[in-house]
Amino acid sequence: MTIGPTLMQLETVVKDRLAAADAGASYVASLAAKGRGKIAQKLGEEAVETVIAALTEDDAALTGEAADLIFHLTVLLSERGIGWDAVAAELARRHGTSGHAEKAARND
Numbered sequence: 001m002t003i004g005p006t007l008m009q010l011e012t013v014v015k016d017r018l019a020a021a022d023a024g025a026s027y028v029a030s031l032a033a034k035g036r037g038k039i040a041q042k043l044g045e046e047a048v049e050t051v052i053a054a055l056t057e058d059d060a061a062l063t064g065e066a067a068d069l070i071f072h073l074t075v076l077l078s079e080r081g082i083g084w085d086a087v088a089a090e091l092a093r094r095h096g097t098s099g100h101a102e103k104a105a106r107n108d
């Protein structure tokens with residue numbers, strides 16, 4: 001199992017749900033209907049849960065929280081119109097650049 005195709009499949013489904021006129025039984029559509037702030041809030045909650053799992057829980061729990069985190073990040077990026085291809089391009093641009101050099105380039 002590789003992450004790339006899985007993320008692209010998820011992104012396709014998420015974009016489809018975001019475009020749906022009727023939220024119906026879709027979690028993605030119902031979350032998006034509450035607004036970008038709510039999606040961002042959920043992402044933040046999942047990030048905290050991931051950190052807690054990393055520090056206090058087993059590998060299975062951490063893996064589950066990581067999946068929740070990436071799912072909600074996919075929803076937020078898609079709602080902003082940003083695809084995983086753009087994130088992949090940014091990571092590829094950084095590849096071979098040391099983290100310190102990258103930080104200096106961003107001047108932070």
Ligand SMILES: N=c1c2ncn([C@@H]3O[C@H](COP(=O)(O)OP(=O)(O)OP(=O)(O)O)[C@@H](O)[C@H]3O)c2ncn1[C@@H]1O[C@H](COP(=O)(O)O)[C@@H](O)[C@H]1O
Nearest residue numbers: 010013014017025026027028029030042045067068071072
């Ligand atoms: N990967 C996921 C996924 N991961 C987590 N979740 C949902 O994310 C929600 C938030 O998790 P929480 O632990 O915070 O649970 P909660 O207390 O019910 O959430 P809130 O009431 O606080 O919003 C849960 O309802 C999970 O079911 C997901 N819902 C959907 N997907 C994918 O998105 C696709 C589209 O889903 P629908 O929009 O439901 O058709 C699906 O086919 C899946 O591939």
